[in-house]
Amino acid sequence: MNLEQQDKKYVLQTYARDYTNFVKGVGSTLYDENGKDYIDFASGIGVNSVGHGNEKLASAICEQAKNIIHISNLQVIEPQAKLAEKIVELSGYDMAIFFANSGAEANEGAIKIARKYGEINFDEKRYKVITLEHSFHGRTITTVKATGQESFHTPHFSPYPAGFSYEKSISDVYKAIDDETVAVLIELVQGEGGVQPFEKKEIQDLAAHLKAEGILLIVDEVQTGVYRTGEFLASNLYEIEPDIITLAKGLGGGVPIGAVMTKHKEVLSAGDHGSTFGGNYLSTSAGLAVLDVLETLYESGAIAEAHLYFEQKLENIVKNYGDLFEKEVGLGLMRGLRAKSSEIQTAVQKQSLQEGLIVLKAGRNTVRFLPSITISKEEIDEGFKRFEKAISTL
Known part of the structure; x- marks a missing residue:
């Protein structure tokens, strides 16, 4: 065979x-x-951010594997804390991080943060999330419903979670907001949708409007993050400050890892979210090595x-x-x-x-x-x- x-x-x-x-x-x-x-x-x-066979990444993985690959998140994990600090430092945002295993999981975490935010910060619960046509946010039941491509919403996997709508353009988002809207979820460059960047000014205007209305801006940087578009985050390039950012792909250089970072650090409490493998010794040690390589390259030009x-x-x-x-x-x-x-x-x-x-x-x-x-x-x-x-x- x-x-x-x-x-x-x-x-x-x-x-x-x-x-x-x-x-x-x-x-x-x-x-x-x-x-x-x-x-x-x-x-x-877009995963192998430091290429194949990178010595620094391979060495970090091998050295960590000789000691501890995994313990549960019921104990503190030193490289996890260090990687969280490094990501926050490079982003320039005052945020805290939850580690998962993929971009879809990171986006699931973002949606959970948004929905709890919508419950504890308004008299009437807000739960609706607006996304854009041609977007892509993952393959789980929830993130596939958040994806603004009708071809993904086949009846095979229905019924899907309620609360998602899709707009053709950034300008249409304003009209779609109602008193149940809690967040807008966007990619600054739509990847699966055709490598389509949005205009900087329209993104900045949207961010300002959402902030004024108390609605969360979630930026899916699963593909655009970790220096892919030039800066550490595309959000840095667009000069905005999202409420929630998701990362994955290039962060681990090939080792599965996802991250959701938010400035609303108080929303989730113990027991609200979790992951068996998320942020373990192996993946976060890999992430630290990747960022060490790429930060040096960035600073050199x-x-x-x-x-x-x-x-x-x-x-x-x-x-x-x-x-x-x-x-x-x-x-x-x-x-x-x-x-x-x-x-x-x-x-x-x-x-x-x-x-x-x-x-x-x-x-x-x-x-x-x-x-x-x-x-x-x-x-x-x-x-x-x-x-x-x-x-x-x-």
């Missing part, structure tokens, strides 16, 4: 898998079982240089292949090329893999790029060389 047969027999088939078998990674290069190398412009969908270099490469692609792509979109190292059709989008992803390059799809027609934050100029050059070879055949 080969690997594909084994997978199809024993693993639930919830993914449309490619069966390339990767066995090793170095930096932003992966190697399959036959020794073929691939430039990785996907980083595990290397992250800003990589962002600019990658953007210039994408601009050249649009200039030279206007028959395939309309424009480049995104921020930092969360980028996309808007293809002229979904057929082109699919063909580009497939042909890129054939040429030894991993790219992603987002929305209906966007080719998405989420390389490691540590990617080198040489890897960017080689990746785009392969990308041009792939698209020249279309």
Whole structure:
């Protein structure tokens, strides 16, 4: 039985898998079982923030595993406290953190904080959460309902929790607020929805309005956080101060971790929320190593240089292949090329893999790029060389 047969027999088939078998990674290069190398412009969908085989991260994981991997949250966990302090310090916000295992769990925590806030701070309970069309917030029953894409709300998993509505634009949010609204949940750059950033001014105006109305602003930074868009948080880039922020993906460099941080530290009390694995020794030690690597890169200017270099490469692609792509979109190292059709989008992803390059799809027609934050100029050059070879055949 080969690997594909084994997978199809024993693993639930919830993914449309490619069966390339990767066995090793170095930096932003992966190697399959036959020794073929691939430039990785996907980083595990924005997870491998410090690349593959990073020595600092691997060492931190190994050293921690030799001592303690896990105890329960009934005891204090030193790297958890240190990671919480580091995240708060880098964010510049006066917040406290709950650790989970994924972005969906972080968003679940955010919704729970918002709903309890809506109960204890108003005469009549507020519980409704407004999100945006084309948003994505997770795969649990609650976060899939918070996701503003009707295709996710299939009848298979109904009934869904009540209290969520979706607006087409930021300007529509104002009209949707009623006396039961407790929060607005947004991504500053919609990832799965097509790598679509919002305008800074409209986000700042919305944040000011919500603050004046006593309504919480929740920013889902599962994909945009941890230097992905340039600053530590996209919220920093947009110069706003949310009430609640969620993180995951790049925070652990590949080790599962999620976090919900809030300035409303008094809302949750003992017993209101919990996680068996969340914030354990292994994941938070990994998080500390990741932030140590990325903070150093940020302060040196290397992250800003990589962002600019990658953007210039994408601009050249649009200039030279206007028959395939309309424009480049995104921020930092969360980028996309808007293809002229979904057929082109699919063909580009497939042909890129054939040429030894991993790219992603987002929305209906966007080719998405989420390389490691540590990617080198040489890897960017080689990746785009392969990308041009792939698209020249279309």
